[in-house]
Amino acid sequence: MSANKEPEKTKARPSLAKMLGGSAFQSLLVPILAVFTGLVIGGIVIAVTDKGVAAAFGNFSADPGGVFKAAWSAVATAYGALFYGSLGSPREIIEGIRIYQSTGDNAAFLKAIYPFTESLVTATPYIFAGLAVAIGFRCGLFNIGAEGQFFIGALGAAYVGYSIEGLPWFIHLPLAILGGGVAGAIWGAIPGYLKAKFGAHEVVNTIMMNWIAFRLSDWLLTGPMMSSGFRPVTPNIQKAAELPRFFSEPLRFNWGFVLALVMAYLVYWFLFKTTLGFEIRSVGANPDGSKYAGMSVVRNFVLVMVLSGGLAGLAGAAQVLGVDHWVGQGFSAGYGFDAIALALLGKSHPLGVVLAAIVFGILRSGATRMQSMAGIPIDIISIIQGLVVIFVAAPIIIRWLFRIPGETSDQTVLTRGWGK
């Protein structure tokens, strides 16, 4: 009885058709429940660390129900702030539309949609960065360096953005975007080359590149790239390098979001419709088999790390050109690490990544309001993200929690030890 006679379980074919087709529900079920469970556990953390709950707990013998009431109120306040801060209020939006229709004044409408546009603004770099990690996964590479590539990309875009003067926008803006992409690509290419040439594991190397990026930016922001003044920030970029915004201040919603969607489509086309994508997916699934078939594993590793770094660099560029217009210390704020969660949640499929990025954009942007309204540190989002990653990587836990029958071997396997 040879082992290969036992039929192996079918792994879902990661195609758009399948995601949208008959089993769309099945495909989406685990990610949705993963996010839901993450939020529930996050809620528990909020309740447990809440002062009111602690006070009610001190009074447990007298009023046992009070604990639950206090817990509920703590969580409701926090998540209420989260969702109000990220989606806005439907009532206000309808009211805004009404005012606009009757008076032609759109101020109320813009104010009402402000929270949601902010979520999309946050989602924009997430889409790029999520695509960066996803394309790496497709080739069997784990790019934890999106954080550093994001930072370096932002610095690259900012440099092109502020240092050149007098260009028309249709030259300066693409140039600045390119600057970000190229800077990120270089940052990704280094670990990619080391992996290809020496088999040095990209996980450790990309993390090292992150730290080097942080130190490098410390130096750049306090030296060569520092603006006149005392704060360690770059000068503001030229007007011509800014990504145009759709609405007037304070709405920061800009063309970066559209660019991100276009890029998601391009990545989809590249991965699934071209020979280059075929090679990348093949190398990711079985490097030995790909080598047998005449593909260059090494070339694909470098190519993918360049593309991955480039996409992460674009994320930084989109953030600096579309939103901030300058770069300061701590600019990256965990985008690169969130991107890992995004790629896993989106099953490394561009459409999945876009959806996951919007969800995370909503969470992240609402968390800011939650911090100011309910006093919950924004780091709660990282806790939820860590949990989501675990649940997506181990769908069996979700299936067990929610008693969903299904394949038990539906595992995400991405990596193989230390670059053997």
Next chain:
Amino acid sequence: MPPVLELREISKAFPGVLANDHVNVDLQEGEIHCLLGENGAGKTTLMNILYGLYKPDSGEIIVRGEKADIHGPNDAIARGIGMVHQHFMLVPVMTVTENVMLGVEEKRNGVFLDRAKVAKRIREISQLYGLEVDPDAYIKDLPVGTQQRVEIIKVLYRQADILILDEPTAVLTPQEVEGLFKVLRSLVEKGKSLIFITHKLKEVMNLADRITVLRNGRTVGTVIPGDVNPEKLASMMVGRDVNLVVQKKVAKPTDTALEVKELFVEDERNQMAVNGVSFEVKIGEVLGIAGVQGNGQTELVYALTGLLPVTQGKISILGEPLKRTTPRHILERGVAHIPEDRQRHGLILSFPIHDNLVLCTYYKPPFARGINLQQKKIISNAETLIDQFDVRTPSIYIPVSSLSGGNQQKVIVAREFSRPIKLLIASQPTRGLDVGSIEYIHSRIIEKRDEGTAVLLVSSELDEILALSDRIAVMYRGQIIDIVPAAQASKEYIGLLMAGIHPDEAAKAAPVSSGEEVERVF
């Protein structure tokens, strides 16, 4: 006398396959009981159940008259059952002593390993049963024949008296097989009882006291070697009459397709694995490379197909020397490769069948235009090929991992044969396949030869080499020590060469030519 071991009505199903269907086997004390069946008949599954690695769905195991619940290897070992696995269960980077003591370590001062004490026992066992081995040697430095002795010592060290040997002859030369049989007979004389699993008819006739034949997971019957002939056993195994001889015409070799001169290749650990090999293969002939596994055949094939770099030497294909040895460059010169490890090299298991069928041609018209994949062409190509090559599958869209081994191999053959090729390099093309698939692939290879392709066949199954080749080269320690015309080659002579005996010596010990018709392999 009651049997020492009885397997009653054992059943075991895997998803989609009924591996064992109410199987019955009994083992008498002091006998060698052969379990015969082709690949996939359920032999290994049955033994894994006996050894506690699988849990049976139903049925019972009776050891020395007592019903035994075997939940894991520990239970089996405790009942005196030991197993020599087909794929050796040895840790390569550890010594013989460490491997033998693993799990039943002797201790000094209650804490530290007592290697000396174990080494002493190993020497005693070696002497008693004629199993020569150096206790301090590292497994990775030992030839496979010696590794097998370590496996047997491991079992004897645990004082097993029921030994299961799973396909133990697959990796041995004919002479080593004789040596093994001698050891097995001495084991039986000293009171051990043996279950010997194999798919090779001849061995069974030589060795067994009784034979139980399995087919498709069912017991076909138990016979005594004296009562049956090989033809009868073959039809019991396969379920129909099989033609024991490969039909092929005399080869008509023409131009040289592959020429290898003084080739040196290092393996993945930077050890020289191919040591100055020279030969040529002509269009219209099959050159078989015989040899015990691990004598450089794998590295030779890898170098010829670009999977390992050439350290030194020259390879010419169709008269032109290869300048670059990348796999793609070689493939485009009209070379097809059926790799020895089909799951590692030959297929992208998680890809659907249709993508696997264009794995070597996806970047060229008609499957690509520029960088755009032509999905329709890829699909229609797959539909044609699965028909043409008899790949049994419900759909071309399912991952190739869900096919059986035989059908996976057919996917590879279909892909490689559908390209215009001048040279076919087939490495262990039928390993682990059922008889039907073996027959199919053999006839396809001969067909290819007759169409004007040069074939380089590498196999550790000597019978397969003898059946298909027109000339036979024998590899030993990275060198080709002789090339002989297949029509004359005797199995004994080739066997001696495989063991590293110099051709002159070997010719004295055994006739070079046998003159008889060669039997088909299973």
Next chain:
Amino acid sequence: MAEKTYIHGTSPRQRMTVGAILIVFGVLMLLLFTPGTEAGQTAKFGMNLTSSAAIKIPDIILPVQTSLYVLSFIVVFLGAFQMARGIRSPGALFGIVAFAFVAAFLIWATKGKSLSLIGMLTSSLVRATPIALAALCGVISERAAVVNIGIEGIMLISAQASVVAATLSGSMALGLFVGVLAGALVAAFHAFLVIRFKVDQIVSGVAINIFATGATSFLSSKYLQHQGSLLNNSGTFPIIQIPLLSKIPVLGPIFFENNLVVYLMMLIVIVMHIVLFYTPWGLRTRAVGEHPKAADTLGINVFFVRYVNVIVGGMIAGLGGVYFTLGSVGRFDEVMTAGKGFIGLAAMIFGNWNPIGAFTSSLIFGFADSLQVKMQILSVPIPSSILAMAPYIVTMIVLTGVVGRAIPPAADGVAYEKQ
């Protein structure tokens, strides 16, 4: 997986290239370091720590220019020798060249000043401690074939847990215990995910890192920052001088004048070496890491061995976390581990998955770390942020395997599938 590379420069062409690179490197060293030096200038390296040392040994005083010429000449000579004859051991070659470069750099940086060499070596050991503990955690887990990339996260959680426990209870011992326990718990969770549920080991580790960063920062900004004196102010372990041993010149102050965590780390190195190579448990661990199926067929419980090793590894990493707070500054700061867990993994690889190897390579990283700090003190004309990259760059160089490639346990990172 990576295409074949001749890392050891076997071919004549590569021999020539490596030789030529070395010669150029030697000349560059001279051009880099000699400008600005003056004839007769010296560099003084202190060999005594003022506090202890019964026997004083003389400080090393080197003439700057001559030393630089000699060191550069050594490198050039090695290059020429490599071109002419070839050098057998690439490791030794690399080692000598690296030593010459570092020595030249130190002499250049210290020109006309003095630097306490012993002080720097002592701080190398101290700074190597968390790296070594992370590496040892890696060794014990990966010898059983479980990759734990969440060491960084484990150390963060343990660092925070221990400082809070110690501050609240006023007991350093309890702080240590809680830190180690926290490490064990997180590692147990990792083990559960990758052994029971066969989650991709890297993904699980990354999830732990994300979670740990989030959770510690969350708690830090929710509680520690407001009530620092109540929750986040433990004090540190005292320095213990080992009688007699600490009086040995040079080695005494480096190895035998440290705090508890450093001693525990050195003890773990020795114990782990003995356990891995001289006891049944070590034999089983290595078998499970190399060929789990073989171990399984001999009745060894592969899962049990893996659970135990990963959890013990977590305890060691937990001790590494304790170092950051109780063993170092007595306070928790967000993301204070700064990549040490990952550097530890590199040290493990460079140390060839051996406890002693992991320890010695951690010393290299510790040295790189302490070097950059000392250089800032010597006010070398290189920006401090650039110097701070040193440990990370050294890590990347080490991982290329230029200095000799390590072979991981055969089953490393692969979930075991029991039929």
